[in-house]
Amino acid sequence: MRKGLLFGLAALAASASLPLAGPAVAAEEGPALPKLEWSFDGPFGTYDRQSLQRGLQVYREVCSSCHGLKYVAFRNLADLGYSEDEIKAFAAEYTVTDGPDDDGEMFERPGAASDYFPAPFPNEKAAAAANSGAVPPDLSLMAKARAGGADHIHGILTGYEDLVPDAVLQSIFEHETMKNEEKYEADLAEYNDKLEAYNDKVEAGEQARRPLEPVQPQPIESIEDLGLAEVSNFNAYFPGYGIAMAQPLYEDGVAYADGTPATIDQMAADVSHFLMWAAEPKLEDRKGAGIKVLIFLVVFTGVLYAAKRKVWKDVH
């Protein structure tokens, strides 16, 4: 038995490579994203309807001027707790291009429940032209297309210079300073080796080129020292710290219909919540079905085990 176990452990170790290999890839540089508590986390998680509605308001009043939401139809807003009439009224506030009509012309009409959120720009080139070359990505799947999900979106929205705590800034500066120094030391070692080879060649009277001495890096003490591109804005949670999008959220940027104070953090959390729903609208169905399926399977497997024991009773 012990020997069989040995094998079993080895096989387990082999299969264990899979959960560990995934996160190993996702290891990102920079400060860790602040982890929020989301109502949709966990096996019984559900969306918070109030937060979704507030998030929709933030998307509509702030994000939608640049970012599309092309996989979400107005009819889907029923998930947020809106009635059919509310959805119709909401959709009708949008103008949708339809056609061609009987004369072959495209025409505009008010949106219907079956329409999708219209794109803010007619095409990608127009989007790039209007945003100095950086195309604002569609947000339908953003919460699933970035490691960290809703936390990532919340992090980006609250990661601007004036919004992040000093401690986070300091940790970034320290991290970057250390990285530069490590690189400098590696370069220096390489330089010394090359220099030695160069000196040997010179002594032997051969032709050689003197290697370039690496420059000792200055410690990074401010955002300017990071050397971000001209058009980009500092963001603590964006890879490389330079993001094309200017800080989108400001205190009381929206007036919440339910009276919740519109702090930047609140708006960021609400819109992240909303975008998680936009990316995974079937999450509640999935988790709800999962618990039933698992209960059934556990009982079923128990019965199968008992049956197996009965069948094998005489063998062992």
Place this chain on the structure above:
Amino acid sequence: MAETATPAQAESGETRRDFLYLAAAGMGAIGTACVAWPLIDSMNPSAEVLALASTEVDLGPIAEGQRVTVTWRGNPVFIDHRTQAQIQQAEDVDIASLPDPQADADRVETPEWLIVIGVCTHLGCVPLGQRTGQSRGDFGGWFCPCHGSHYDTSGRIRKGPAPLNLPVPPYQFTGDNIIVIG
């Protein structure tokens, strides 16, 4: 064979065993059935198909006697601006003699406008009669070329293999001359 019980097995052991097998097989059958439903249902119309927009039609430009085809849910809908003669013809029929008895008044909102789904109730072809020059069959309505079904000016089946009248889609007048189908 292997199922043969040995003398050592008591009666109670035997029943318990049978019960276990039945429970296992039963749960397996239930589980399979539960899995089958999502698989089958995935082939039903999906949400975006069900939510397909209703069709709005402006009847203004359609002259008396003219027939127009629009699409609703991917199927042709016949809009017929009937003449007085056609209305008369549709109303002067002994309803009891029809294969699918229905009064003309039950098939229209206003007598001038007949609106029916243009799909033959036999096997789904689109009947002729919408364009000028096409055969309208023996009863002045529509004629299905596939298997020879004749419809009258109310879109009712009069002759041929089709069992039912051309169905009337749900529609309503939203203005004097505007209807919304669906």
Place this chain on the structure above:
Amino acid sequence: MSGFQTNSRVIKWIEYRMPVFSFLNHSIGAGYPAPKNLSYMWNFGSLAGFTLVIMIVTGILLAMQYTAHVDYAFDSVERIMRDVNFGWLLRYIHMNGASFFFIVVYIHMFRGLYYGSYKAPRELLWILGVVILLLMMMTAFMGYVLPWGQMSFWGAKVITNLFSAVPIFGEGIVTWLWGGFTVDNPTLNRFYALHYLMPFVIVAVVVLHIWALHQFGSNNPLGIDPKGPQDKIPFHPYYTAKDSFGMGVFLIVFAAVIFYLPNYMGHPDNYIPADPLATPAHIVPEWYFLPFYAILRAIPDKLLGVIAMFGSIAVLFVLPWLDRSPVKSGRFRPIFRIFFVLLAIDVVVLGFVGANPPEGAWLITGQIATFWYFLHFLVVLPLLGVFERPKPLPTSISEPVLKGGGSLAGAPAKPMEKA
């Protein structure tokens, strides 16, 4: 073995004209005698077949909703996730099913490696298994391209580019694979066609695999041949019951992932639509390819890297002739057991290396692990066959008089009736 018996007239009528019931009886029924000491490690064969069926069923239903065109593929997958009834379930089953298929098959293979299931007279059985693995890899790779996300596109581009390492014809082969000058619509269409075809090829090879299995029956944890009817029990109901229980456990784990961690084994970048002009920062294959990917990158030369990667599977084809030890089961091979564990660790290490950028310590680790992989098969196993002194083998499955299988020899065994 007594023949198939029935009282049903209908079954008799069919049986007389086409002996399908006695065929089933001899394949998975009471008429198929199996060693009585098979452990739960022997569950994974039938489990792999079960997973293949799940993949084919969900795959066919997904194919009814999917559009194989670069402009619509990503959208059609999102439509499946959002609008198709239970589409999210089908897709999550199919996408995680691929991973679970590999988990099951890898355990099945390591089982075979440990218990010497590849040895005479089961060489062909093993080789057919390796063929199935290759077909699975091709199918999985092409299936991953279909959602047309960033990882789909760049995975397809990088892997098809492997063939450009072929001398002289390389460029031509790659252009031919693509049907263009990059991965594009023709590539997507042919991958879709082949992704639909390959599972049925796998089914055919599985039939051959089972056919070869039935010639000599299953190997067993002791690795010795059954000496007579007292060593065997009928497949049904014993192993059908045991396999059913194993299937239940498998389904619990599978369901837990589908319903609660459906994207855990995936990559966020594949929720970004394919962009032929921008490569993601880290391109990583799916986890089940990572060890092979690590071997590819361990060797700095393009052609040699590709050869090493294919070699790592090719070596499995000749494994029955590399391991010359007459003893099958690792239980009786004390030194082999140590090396077996080392190999398992080595493969796990290769997996980690494959997931990380080939720089610094990862590169060196990858090279050592690659070296060890080939050393194990090409040097260690042949030498062990000569120099290792195996422990004495038990005389029979029913009476393993020597220590090592004590728990198996408990109550008197119920013999298989009349051979």
